[in-house]
Amino acid sequence: MSTSTQAPIKVIDADTHLTEPHDMWLKRASAKYKDRVPQVKMHEGTRSWIIDGDKSIGFGAHPNSAVLKEGGKIRDLDTFLKVQFEEVHLGSSSIKERLAVMDENGIYAQIVYPNILGFGGQASAKVDPELRLVVTQIYNDAMAEIQEESGQRLFPMALLPWWDVKEAIKETERCANMGLRGININSDPHTIKGDDGNMIPDLGTEHWYPLWELCQDKDIPINFHIGASEQSIDWMGTQGWPSLTRDLYSGIQGAMIFFNNGKVVSNLIYSGLLDRFEKLKFVSVESGIGWVPFLMQALDYQLKEIAETKSFNKKPSEYFKSNFYACFWFEQGPHLADMVRQVGIDNCLFETDFPHPTSLYPFNDVESRLEGMTYEERAKVLSLNSAKLYNIAV
Numbered sequence: 170m171s172t173s174t175q176a177p178i179k180v181i182d183a184d185t186h187l188t189e190p191h192d193m194w195l196k197r198a199s200a201k202y203k204d205r206v207p208q209v210k211m212h213e214g215t216r217s218w219i220i221d222g223d224k225s226i227g228f229g230a231h232p233n234s235a236v237l238k239e240g241g242k243i244r245d246l247d248t249f250l251k252v253q254f255e256e257v258h259l260g261s262s263s264i265k266e267r268l269a270v271m272d273e274n275g276i277y278a279q280i281v282y283p284n285i286l287g288f289g290g291q292a293s294a295k296v297d298p299e300l301r302l303v304v305t306q307i308y309n310d311a312m313a314e315i316q317e318e319s320g321q322r323l324f325p326m327a328l329l330p331w332w333d334v335k336e337a338i339k340e341t342e343r344c345a346n347m348g349l350r351g352i353n354i355n356s357d358p359h360t361i362k363g364d365d366g367n368m369i370p371d372l373g374t375e376h377w378y379p380l381w382e383l384c385q386d387k388d389i390p391i392n393f394h395i396g397a398s399e400q401s402i403d404w405m406g407t408q409g410w411p412s413l414t415r416d417l418y419s420g421i422q423g424a425m426i427f428f429n430n431g432k433v434v435s436n437l438i439y440s441g442l443l444d445r446f447e448k449l450k451f452v453s454v455e456s457g458i459g460w461v462p463f464l465m466q467a468l469d470y471q472l473k474e475i476a477e478t479k480s481f482n483k484k485p486s487e488y489f490k491s492n493f494y495a496c497f498w499f500e501q502g503p504h505l506a507d508m509v510r511q512v513g514i515d516n517c518l519f520e521t522d523f524p525h526p527t528s529l530y531p532f533n534d535v536e537s538r539l540e541g542m543t544y545e546e547r548a549k550v551l552s553l554n555s556a557k558l559y560n561i562a563v
Contacts, residue, residue: 175544178536178547178548178551178552179277179278179552179556179563180275180276180277180278180519180535180551180552181276181277181278181279181280181518181519181551181552181555181556181559181561181563182271182276182278182279182280182519182520182521182523183280183452183454183496183518183519183520183555184280184282184394184454184455184496184498184518184520184521184522185279185280185281185282185520185521185522185523185524185528186233186234186261186281186282186283186284186522186523186524186525187261187262187281187282187283187284187315187325188232188233188234188254188257188261188262188284188524189207189262189283189284189285190262191208191209191230191254192208193207193307193308193311194206194207194208194304194307194308194311195208197307197310197311198303198307202300202303204222205220205221205222205296205300206220206300206303206304206307207219207220207226207285207286207304209230212225212228213225215228215229216229216230216253217229217230218230218285220292220293220295220296220300220304221295221296221297221300224295224296226285226286226292226295227284227285229250229251230253230254231250231252231253232252232253232254232256232257232261232262233261233284233285233524233525234252234257234258234261234262234524234525235249235252235257235524235525235526235528235530236257236258236260236261236523236524236528236530237252237256237257237258238255238256238257238258238259240258240531242526242528242530242531243526244526245416246415246416246419247415247416249526257524258270258524260523260524261524264315264318264319264323267279267319267323268319268320268322268323270523271322274531274532274535275532275534275535276521276532276535277322277552277563278321278322278323278324278555278561278563279322279323279324279523280324280325280326280351280520280555280559281312281315281323281324281325281326282325282326282353282392282394282454283308283325283328283353286304286305286308286328287355287396288353288394288395288396289328289331289353289354289355289356289393289394289396290305290328290329290331290353290354290355291355293305294332294361298330298332298333298364301330301332302330302333302336305328305329305330305340306340306343308328309327309328309340309343309344309347309349310347312325312326312327312349313325313344313347313348313349316348316349317348321561321562324349324350324351324559324561325349326349326350326351326352326353326392327340327341327344327349327351327352327353328352328353329341329352329353329354329355331354331355331358331369332358332361332363332364332369333363333364334376334377334379334380335379337354337380338379338380338383341380341383341384341389342383345387345389350389350390350559350560350561351389351390351391351392351452351558351559352384352389352390352391352392353392353394354372354391354392354393356372356393356430356433357371358370358371358372359371359372371436371440372436372437372440372442373436373437373439373440373441373442374440378445378446381442381445381446381449382446384449385446385448385449388448388450388560390450390451390452390494390558390559391449391450391451391452392451392452392454393430393433393451393452393453393454394454394455395426395427395429395430395454395455395456396426396429408421408422408425409421409422423527427455427456427457427460428456428460429456430453430454430456430495431453431456431460431461431464433453434451434453434464434489434493435464435468435485437451438468438481438485438488438489439468439472439485441481443481443488443491443492444481444482447491447492448492449492450492450493450494450558451492451493451494452493452494452495452496452518452558453493453494453495453496454496454520455496455498455520455522456495456496457495457496457497457498457499457500458495458496458497458500458508458509458512458517459497459500459508461489461495461511461512462508462511462512465485465486465489466486468485468486469484469485469486472484472485489512489513489516490513490515490516493516494516494517494518494554494558495512495516495517495518496517496518496519496520497509497517497518497519497520498519498520498521498522498527498528498529499527499529501538503540503541505538505539505540505541506539506540506541506542506546507541509539509542509546509550510546514546514549514550515549515554516554517549517550517554518550518554518555518558519535519550519551519555535551536551539551
């Protein structure tokens with residue numbers, strides 16, 4: 170813990186979520202789009218998030234918060250799926266109450282991700298490109314307002330119109346000019362058809378080079394939240410055996426989904442992208458860190474044994490140290506310090522995932538979770554790495 174000669178660490182929580190207020194899009198939409206933007210209304214007898222008048226993007230209008238209004242946390246799947254906006258903690262959606270939660274738990278700043286449009290904005294694919302763009306821009310406008318209103322303590326990541334790389338570049342520039350500190354993108358755009366009827370190229374192709382060039386030039390981090398595509402978001406999935414109950418089935422899928430970000434990291438490295446854009450920064454969000462050392466060793470080994478004719482400027486594991494960050498929260502215990510050092514003291518970010526079901530709530534003393542690490546190491550992992558990456562003054 171900090172001593173009298175060591176300044177208290179200003180903890181930066183690298184992954185939290187906003188429970189979108191029901192009027193977030195409605196109050197910002199022009200008359201032309203008022204009936205089409207995301208809003209909560211009755212749909213097939215159930216209150217739901219609806220886009221374009223009749224398309225559900227949130228059956229039951231679920232608030233995606235497991236933290237209850239009066240305190241405490243839901244730890245049962247069926248109960249969680251039935252909870253409504255009015256029942257969850259105001260800090261899930263309200264800036265004032267969120268800041269109060271942060272103050273009570275010693276957290277200086279938080280990075281914020283969405284819910285309703287998908288963790289990578291993939292839910293917008295349900296509607297035409299014009300509406301998609303409007304909905305994405307309204308979201309980002311609202312996020313810029315939240316950042317300002319929070320006194321630069323809440324830092325939402327910008328969603329991108331990932332279906333159109335030219336629009337993605339424009340929106341990245343616009344959001345950077347509004348002060349947003351990073352972008353959040355669909356991890357698997359190549360699984361969706363573009364406006365020309367062809368499949369969108371994957372993120373390792375020349376199609377995306379102009380966006381990566383912009384991010385490198387402006388030092389904008391690129392964030393991949395778990396579940397940032399339709400392919401990776403399936404919470405029930407196929408990992409559990411049929412004999413398991415639904416909650417246990419979901420628990421297995423919830424654990425396995427962390428490894429999906431390993432696929433994203435692996436493809437980015439093997440694409441050769443980082444030999445061209447050596448200063449790009451990628452963040453694996455809400456994925457944990459325990460898998461990183463094993464996967465990096467595996468990528469080094471596989472490249473040597475299976476793809477002998479291919480080579481890069483560095484070993485795959487070296488690209489992780491120079492270009493990637495990963496977030497952890499539930500991992501703890503006597504070996505955590507060694508694990509963090511294996512991944513890289515400069516590559517690890519601490520998160521809470523508030524207010525999701527797997528979040529750290531109620532929070533334990535954050536610094537005590539990093540027992541065995543020096544003050545300088547704790548300061549990097551809990552604060553300074555995120556501060557440098559997202560340009561946050563501490």
